[in-house]
Amino acid sequence: MKIYLDYAATTPVAPEVREEMKSYFSQKYGNPSSLHTPGQEAKEATEKARAQVAKLINAEPEEIIFTSCATESNNTVLKGVLKPGDHLIISQIEHPCIIEASKYLEKQGVEITRLPVNEEGFVNTKDVENAIKSNTKLVSVMHGNNIIGTVQPIAEIGRICKEREVLYHTDAVQTLQYTPIDVHKMGIDFLTASAHKIYGPKGVGCLYIRKGIRVEPLVHGGGQESGFRSGTENVTGIVGFGKAAELCLKKLKTEPKRISKLRDYLIEGILKNVPDSSLTGPKERLPHNAHFTFKFIEGEALLLRLNEKGIYASTGSACSSKSLEPSPVLLAIGLKHMDAHGSLRMTLGRDTTKEQIDYVLKELPNCVEDLRKISPFRR
Numbered sequence: 005m006k007i008y009l010d011y012a013a014t015t016p017v018a019p020e021v022r023e024e025m026k027s028y029f030s031q032k033y034g035n036p037s038s039l040h041t042p043g044q045e046a047k048e049a050t051e052k053a054r055a056q057v058a059k060l061i062n063a064e065p066e067e068i069i070f071t072s073c074a075t076e077s078n079n080t081v082l083k084g085v086l087k088p089g090d091h092l093i094i095s096q097i098e099h100p101c102i103i104e105a106s107k108y109l110e111k112q113g114v115e116i117t118r119l120p121v122n123e124e125g126f127v128n129t130k131d132v133e134n135a136i137k138s139n140t141k142l143v144s145v146m147h148g149n150n151i152i153g154t155v156q157p158i159a160e161i162g163r164i165c166k167e168r169e170v171l172y173h174t175d176a177v178q179t180l181q182y183t184p185i186d187v188h189k190m191g192i193d194f195l196t197a198s199a200h201k202i203y204g205p206k207g208v209g210c211l212y213i214r215k216g217i218r219v220e221p222l223v224h225g226g227g228q229e230s231g232f233r234s235g236t237e238n239v240t241g242i243v244g245f246g247k248a249a250e251l252c253l254k255k256l257k258t259e260p261k262r263i264s265k266l267r268d269y270l271i272e273g274i275l276k277n278v279p280d281s282s283l284t285g286p287k288e289r290l291p292h293n294a295h296f297t298f299k300f301i302e303g304e305a306l307l308l309r310l311n312e313k314g315i316y317a318s319t320g321s322a323c324s325s326k327s328l329e330p331s332p333v334l335l336a337i338g339l340k341h342m343d344a345h346g347s348l349r350m351t352l353g354r355d356t357t358k359e360q361i362d363y364v365l366k367e368l369p370n371c372v373e374d375l376r377k378i379s380p381f382r383r
Contacts, residue, residue, distance in 0.1 A: 006314045007360045011292055011353035012150055012178060013318060017244065018203035018354075024247040025205065028240040036237050037228065046239045053246025057210055060249045061176075061195060062186040069211045069232045070242050074177045074198035075101040076222065077211035080233070081173045081194045082106065082144065084219035088113030090141040095119045095127045096336040097154070098146055099175055103332070115139065123338050124286035125154030133164050142171045148179035151333045151349060152285030153293030155179065162191025171217070177201050181252045182260045182291050187212060199241065203354065204248030208241035255354075263352050264291035266361055270350065273365040278372050284334065284347065292353060297339065298346045301375040306348055309371040315364055317350045 008016075017025075028049065034042030036050050055065040071077045082105045086092055094106055096118050110116050117135045119127050127145055136143075143165050148155045158174050165172035173194035176185060181202045187195055195212035199205055213219060213232065225234030271294050274281055280299040298306065303319040310317055319331070330344030350364070 005360070005363050007316065007356075007363060009315065009317045009350040009352060009356070009364070011356075012201075012349065012351035014200050014206065015203045015353055016355070017205055018248060018251060020251060021204055021244045021247045025240050025244040028243050032239075034239075036239060037226065046237075049243050050237055050239055053242045053249075056246035057197070057249045058212075060180065060185070060253050061197075061212060062188060063195075063212050064215060066230065067212055067215055069213055069229045070237060070245070071209045071211055071233055072207060072238070073209040074099075074175065074196045074201075075209075077196040077198075077209050078102050078144075078173075078175060079105050080211055080219065080222040081196070082109060082142070083222055085142050085171060085194075086114045087141075089115075089139060091115040091117065091137055091139045093117045093119060093132065093135050093140060093143045093145075095121060095145050095156075097121055097125055097149055097151075097333045098144065099150060099177070102144060102146070102175065119145075121154075121336055125149055125152050125333070125337050126286070127156055127161070129157055129160045129164060132161055133168075136164070136168045136170055140168070140170050142173060144173040144175070146175040146178075147185075148176070148183070148290045149285075149333065150178050151331055152295045152337070153178075153289030154286050155183065155288070155290060158192070159190040165193075166191045178290060178293075180249075181255070182263075184256060187214070193217060199245035199248055202248045202252050205241045205244040208238050208245050210245065259354065260291040263354075263356065266356055266358060267292060267294050267352050269358070270294055270352070270361050270364065273361070274368065277365065277369045281372075284339070285337070292351045293349070294351070295347065295349045297334075297343045298348065298372055299343065300379045301346050301372060303345060303347045305375055306346075306371060309375065310368065313367045313371065315367060317348055319347050319349060 032045055034046040036047040054068045058065045058068045078101045086109055106116050119131050121127055145156055145161055147158050162172050171193045175196045177198045180197050193214045198209040221232055223234050228234050282297050284295040284297050330341055334344035
């Protein structure tokens with residue numbers, strides 16, 4: 005049996021999305037900037053996808069800018085808005101692309117405040133309010149954490165930012181298919197999303213920019229995407245993103261409930277059958293997320309054992325999985341280094357079944373016990 009439990013890292017392309025994209029590989033191959041019929045056909049497809057993505061977050065189509073990925077979108081916001089002397093507020097558990105971009109900006113003279121989180125990964129909204137100063141230009145706090153599944157109170161943060169006349173950005177890569185998002189009601193000025201996290205193709209992301217806000221482009225050139233992101237559009241990928249967004253909207257009322265039931269069944273089974281195991285992060289979390297720590301073992305060793313059994317999971321962000329250091333997110337919520345090293349993240353998706361979870365619950369306890377028998381950490 006092959007069981008994929010790493011949907012937070014990437015998702016398979018949905019059959020409906022594949023079908024929608026198919027003709028744009030070789031039959032409808034025009035450049036959207038061309039004035040002839042094939043070019044205008046590609047332009048129409050791009051604009052249709054823009055409207056589909058916009059509808060998912062209650063934005064206007066012209067407020068959606070297509071990029072190559074969420075990392076590019078996040079970098080565009082931070083580097084396009086902030087100048088030396090400005091002040092940026094982020095949390096300690098942002099995605100690595102926000103963390104690293106903020107380090108770069110700090111060297112350029114941007115002041116950075118990194119807000120702490122509690123043991124469940126939540127930012128205190130009072131801390132946000134208290135951190136805002138006269139030179140604060142931007143607050144960037146992610147919607148849903150990619151490792152422990154914490155869903156931040158972004159509507160409250162957005163309200164604070166509006167009252168203090170500060171721009172607000174959120175990375176919604178993990179929440180787009182699980183949580184209804186309304187950029188107007190939530191006070192969001194910038195929002196980042198990615199197609200491959202919602203059963204669309206890799207290589208295409210988007211950035212919502214509230215109408216009237218100017219951002220210095222990260223990529224200069226021919227002025228595509230309303231001048232915000234130059235370069236010939238990835239029409240095939242964009243078409244896929246649009247279809248994936250349309251499917252997300254249709255499934256928002258039913259799919260999160262189905263997945264959360266399976267997730268709870270998985271959590272209950274692991275905590276019951278694996279001694280010295282604990283659930284990491286909040287009780288109320290993203291529907292597909294389950295993150296555990298197992299004492300006396302290394303998470304990487306457990307991954308390899310599970311891989312041999314056909315179970316594919318992770319220890320955290322796919323963007324930093326090559327590092328042997330414990331996740332900064334786990335350290336930020338107060339885990340000790342040794343406990344953080346024994347972490348395992350399992351994220352469920354549309355293809356996850358109870359039969360698959362039963363198989364995991366059968367094999368995982370044995371894998372953990374085998375590793376503990378040879379662990380130098382266990383007395």
